[in-house]
Amino acid sequence: MGSGASSASDHGDLPASTERMFLEPQDMEDADAFFRGDTFSEDEKLLFSRIVGYVAKTSLGGMEYTMPLRCLQAAEAEASESRVALCLHGFGDDRCMALWTHFWLPMTEKGFHVVALDLPGFGRASGRPGKDWSAVDGELLLRLMECLRMRDGRVSVFAEGIGACAFLRAYAQDSAPFAGHHVLLNVQIGEVPKGLRENLESRGADIMLCGCEKFYPTQPPWMLSGLNQLSQLLLDPSTMGQLGTFVLWKVKNADGPTPIKSMRDGTWWTGNLEKTALAKAGHALVFRASADCFRELFDYVAAPPRKVIVKTALQGPEMTSIETGEINDTFSVFIRIRPLLERELKAGSENCLAVSDTDFPRDPPPQRIVVQAGDANLKGSYVFNRVFEQSMSQEAVFNSTAKPFVQDFLAGTNVTIFAYGQTGTGKTYTIFGPAEDPGIVTRSLSDIFEKMPAGKELHYEYVQLYLDDFKDLLADASGLGKLVEGKAGVELLGLSSHKATSASEILQAVAKGATRRATRAQDMNEVSSRSHAILMLRLKEGDGGDVFSSMFIVDLAGSERVARSGVTGDGFTEATNVNLSLTALGRVVMSLIEADITQTKAFIPYNASPLTMLLKAGLGGNSKTALVACVTQAADSLSESVSTLRFAMQASHVKNKVEQKEAQDRADQEKTKIAEAAHELRLSGGKGSVELTSGSIEIWGTWQSAAEETVILLGGLGSELEQLEGLITALRDIGRQVLAPKLPGTAEKHLDADVSILLELLDWLGLAKPAFYGRDWGAVRAVRFKMAHPKRSGNLVLENRLNKMSEAQYKAKMKKDPNYALQEYMGPWLWFFDGTFPKSLDGSGIGNNVKGFKGNVLFLWPYHTKGRHDPPKRVTTCSKVADVYAKAVKTKPVDSYLMTDADIASRIVGFAE
Numbered sequence: 043m044g045s046g047a048s049s050a051s052d053h054g055d056l057p058a059s060t061e062r063m064f065l066e067p068q069d070m071e072d073a074d075a076f077f078r079g080d081t082f083s084e085d086e087k088l089l090f091s092r093i094v095g096y097v098a099k100t101s102l103g104g105m106e107y108t109m110p111l112r113c114l115q116a117a118e119a120e121a122s123e124s125r126v127a128l129c130l131h132g133f134g135d136d137r138c139m140a141l142w143t144h145f146w147l148p149m150t151e152k153g154f155h156v157v158a159l160d161l162p163g164f165g166r167a168s169g170r171p172g173k174d175w176s177a178v179d180g181e182l183l184l185r186l187m188e189c190l191r192m193r194d195g196r197v198s199v200f201a202e203g204i205g206a207c208a209f210l211r212a213y214a215q216d217s218a219p220f221a222g223h224h225v226l227l228n229v230q231i232g233e234v235p236k237g238l239r240e241n242l243e244s245r246g247a248d249i250m251l252c253g254c255e256k257f258y259p260t261q262p263p264w265m266l267s268g269l270n271q272l273s274q275l276l277l278d279p280s281t282m283g284q285l286g287t288f289v290l291w292k293v294k295n296a297d298g299p300t301p302i303k304s305m306r307d308g309t310w311w312t313g314n315l316e317k318t319a320l321a322k323a324g325h326a327l328v329f330r331a332s333a334d335c336f337r338e339l340f341d342y343v344a345a346p347p348r349k350v351i352v353k354t355a356l357q358g359p360e361m362t363s364i365e366t367g368e369i370n371d372t373f374s375v376f377i378r379i380r381p382l383l384e385r386e387l388k389a390g391s392e393n394c395l396a397v398s399d400t401d402f403p404r405d406p407p408p409q410r411i412v413v414q415a416g417d418a419n420l421k422g423s424y425v426f427n428r429v430f431e432q433s434m435s436q437e438a439v440f441n442s443t444a445k446p447f448v449q450d451f452l453a454g455t456n457v458t459i460f461a462y463g464q465t466g467t468g469k470t471y472t473i474f475g476p477a478e479d480p481g482i483v484t485r486s487l488s489d490i491f492e493k494m495p496a497g498k499e500l501h502y503e504y505v506q507l508y509l510d511d512f513k514d515l516l517a518d519a520s521g522l523g524k525l526v527e528g529k530a531g532v533e534l535l536g537l538s539s540h541k542a543t544s545a546s547e548i549l550q551a552v553a554k555g556a557t558r559r560a561t562r563a564q565d566m567n568e569v570s571s572r573s574h575a576i577l578m579l580r581l582k583e584g585d586g587g588d589v590f591s592s593m594f595i596v597d598l599a600g601s602e603r604v605a606r607s608g609v610t611g612d613g614f615t616e617a618t619n620v621n622l623s624l625t626a627l628g629r630v631v632m633s634l635i636e637a638d639i640t641q642t643k644a645f646i647p648y649n650a651s652p653l654t655m656l657l658k659a660g661l662g663g664n665s666k667t668a669l670v671a672c673v674t675q676a677a678d679s680l681s682e683s684v685s686t687l688r689f690a691m692q693a694s695h696v697k698n699k700v701e702q703k704e705a706q707d708r709a710d711q712e713k714t715k716i717a718e719a720a721h722e723l724r725l726s727g728g729k730g731s732v733e734l735t736s737g738s739i740e741i742w743g744t745w746q747s748a749a750e751e752t753v754i755l756l757g758g759l760g761s762e763l764e765q766l767e768g769l770i771t772a773l774r775d776i777g778r779q780v781l782a783p784k785l786p787g788t789a790e791k792h793l794d795a796d797v798s799i800l801l802e803l804l805d806w807l808g809l810a811k812p813a814f815y816g817r818d819w820g821a822v823r824a825v826r827f828k829m830a831h832p833k834r835s836g837n838l839v840l841e842n843r844l845n846k847m848s849e850a851q852y853k854a855k856m857k858k859d860p861n862y863a864l865q866e867y868m869g870p871w872l873w874f875f876d877g878t879f880p881k882s883l884d885g886s887g888i889g890n891n892v893k894g895f896k897g898n899v900l901f902l903w904p905y906h907t908k909g910r911h912d913p914p915k916r917v918t919t920c921s922k923v924a925d926v927y928a929k930a931v932k933t934k935p936v937d938s939y940l941m942t943d944a945d946i947a948s949r950i951v952g953f954a955e
């Protein structure tokens with residue numbers, strides 16, 4: 043805390059004054075008092091010695107406001123210039139700006155300036171809470187940011203309670219100063235401010251909404267209603283997961299068992315009352331977070347903003363893929379309209395969906411569904427493979443959707459069929475149906491048993507996903523292990539698998555299993571499935587041999603508007619959870635579309651939810667997929683029906699990569715042959731060596747077996763493995779097997795020898811096709827290897843690390859060598875141009891070295907000018923040079939200037955998928 047006053051002039055260019063707000067330096071508290079209770083580590087105390095204090099003054103609406111402010115310059119000031127962590131607290135005079143103090147150290151380590159503001163009404167700025175500040179708090183925040191010159195998308199917010207409301211109100215007014223990701227905790231808002239959604243959409247921003255288990259039940263109804271509004275806005279499945287996510291955790295030492303299993307546990311993040319002089323009352327609520335929590339929050343906040351794909355983030359494509367003229371045989375989308383129920387007829391619901399055939403030259407022709415609504419926002423028309431009107435029978439639905447898939451399944455192709463839609467729209471009816479008029483499952487099973495080829499067996503598994511927990515619906519025991527990717531697609535360890543001799547045997551088991559499924563009566567459906575249910579059929583070679591193909595039939599839980607369906611308590615948690623998993627589904631769909639539109643290998647967030655992990659093959663993977671989206675004709679459900687139609691429209695653009703059985707078998711055989719020749723690698727403390735014919739190779743990393751997905755890291759010519767240590771650790775931390783060999787080459791002429799050694803190393807290890815990361819000259823090695831042995835190299839991540847530097851480092855380089863500026867960006871990358879500098883920056887003149895290069899490349903390049911980070915989208919010499927080099931390997935560059943090793947590790951993993 044330092045001794046005595048700090049003045050604005052001590053503090054470089056941070057504080058400033060404007061006409062609307064003035065900053066005055068403030069005497070800081072006495073250090074001993076601040077550390078009373080000794081809850082801070084030595085590192086934190088050292089950091090706090092750099093705190094400077096101000097009082098921000100302004101007048102608004104005839105009132106004078108005086109707000110204490112604390113600022114902390116980031117430890118690595120040069121890296122921090124573009125980012126600010128703005129900490130805001132909730133109300134109560136025992137909870138002022140001390141709240142986030144334990145976050146300040148990791149914030150500065152991540153390169154953020156920390157600014158903590160004591161807004162009026164919350165803590166000691168006002169003395170007492172109670173007054174309604176909602177008319178001014180947003181404006182006060184905006185004035186502060188203007189005063190601190192935070193006007194260009196730099197500010198990430200960490201806010202609690204009413205502080206979060208101030209942020210939401212400020213953001214709804216003017217989102218320009220704010221960055222793309224924000225963390226809000228236990229928001230206490232009565233009404234979601236107008237403009238919030240539009241601003242989030244147009245800026246491609248999102249919010250991580252956090253809450254602790256016991257917070258919600260204790261809030262007054264008006265606040266719960268505001269919170270519902272907010273969570274629905276952020277988690278509305280029709281927004282395809284683009285606006286936010288929700289994290290709930292269990293309060294530590296809470297009494298009694300909790301019905302909620304899906305949450306992070308109580309040590310993930312805690313809030314304790316601690317003594318500190320920063321609070322008026324001498325004690326304050328202070329947050330502490332586990333290492334996992336810190337990592338999760340900072341990975342999220344520090345990630346680049348989401349790309350706004352087309353027009354606005356949420357719109358994505360505005361037509362289904364069929365309407366754009368594409369034939370997408372790997373992902374078919376069907377709509378089923380359910381007849382009006384008695385409840386709806388009584389309520390006088392009208393028919394508002396009209397269906398007609400199109401003249402598209404396909405047999406049967408795709409159909410158009412038209413939404414007839416008074417509200418212009420809901421009006422629209424969409425073309426899908428088929429639209430089943432309410433009069434269509436179960437048989438007709440089966441014949442168009444699942445029947446062709448049964449053929450594919452029996453011929454060795456993986457297939458996925460899933461029903462999606464608002465709660466009560468007929469998903470369970472479509473998938474299972476009543477005994478007297480059965481649905482897709484019964485009809486598929488009859489077909490399968492009728493046509494099953496000789497020598498094959500059918501095995502089945504039935505699993506429920508409820509609140510992120512899997513449950514075996516065919517066994518009493520619980521405790522299922524993690525999801526793994528086997529030959530047959532995704533498998534769940536510990537799940538009971540049963541050999542079937544007849545369709546009726548499976549149906550009986552499934553009926554029994556259905557009684558174990560989590561359901562709840564609510565206003566929209568008397569027996570609502572609150573869980574996702576997945577029936578997995580596996581066709582195997584005789585006598586329990588290998589899996590030939592898999593068929594997943596999925597009855598998703600319904601999305602719901604909590605306010606409408608009238609759920610509270612656990613029901614609210616369930617609904618939030620269901621919506622969260624469906625938004626994760628949407629996010630995967632949008633990422634797949636983005637990757638397709640931009641022709642890049644974008645990170646696909648499959649691991650955001652167990653649901654998307656389980657359905658990975660069906661969404662962009664090795665499976666043919668049919669989505670049956672269920673809607674109702676009822677006018678009072680129109681906005682939900684439109685959400686479902688829009689989801690279906692987006693999903694129609696997903697392209698799966700269905701592998702032909704023979705090709706897949708050949709690849710598997712090849713892989714097995716390589717694996718059989720493997721040696722055992724022993725690493726001690728993450729280090730070891732391998733004896734190859736060419737000599738001994740030093741190797742660092744982690745190793746379990748050749749069956750694990752592996753990333754090979756390649757450093758530069760003669761560089762030491764220490765330089766890759768950060769990335770090795772970051773990859774290890776996210777559970778990826780990683781190996782960094784020290785190749786002996788010290789000059790370009792050794793390139794081919796290094797490539798041969800690498801191939802021998804992969805053979806020795808039994809690695810068939812690992813992913814590669816190459817840094818600087820290591821990138822050249824990776825490209826050369828990929829060109830020489832395309833079948834032995836997975837995707838490539840190439841990074842220019844050599845030119846990543848701060849302003850100070852740049853100046854130092856220039857001082858040492860005044861010609862440095864001219865040599866920038868040359869180095870190893872010139873190899874792409876056969877060693878000469880590119881003659882122009884239009885991408886022509888690519889050399890023989892990379893001619894004919896094929897493969898997926900993620901190209902990381904630090905965008906800066908003289909060590910200062912370039913603003914996004916600005917065209918600079920740096921960005922032009924990056925474009926040229928990236929073009930040589932047929933991709934577009936990605937700005938890596940602000941990326942940490944953890945960021946790069948998660949990019950590598952996403953890209954390796």
Ligand SMILES: Nc1ncnc2c1ncn2[C@@H]1O[C@H](COP(=O)(O)OP(=O)(O)OP(=O)(O)O)[C@@H](O)[C@H]1O
Nearest residue numbers: 380381465466467468469470471567570571599600
């Ligand atoms: N095509 C249909 N014909 C006749 N009745 C139907 C049809 N589709 C659904 N229903 C009836 O509508 C009600 C709701 O259907 P269902 O339980 O299948 O909805 P759901 O989408 O699975 O709901 P949830 O997501 O809440 O589980 C049930 O009473 C069901 O019998």
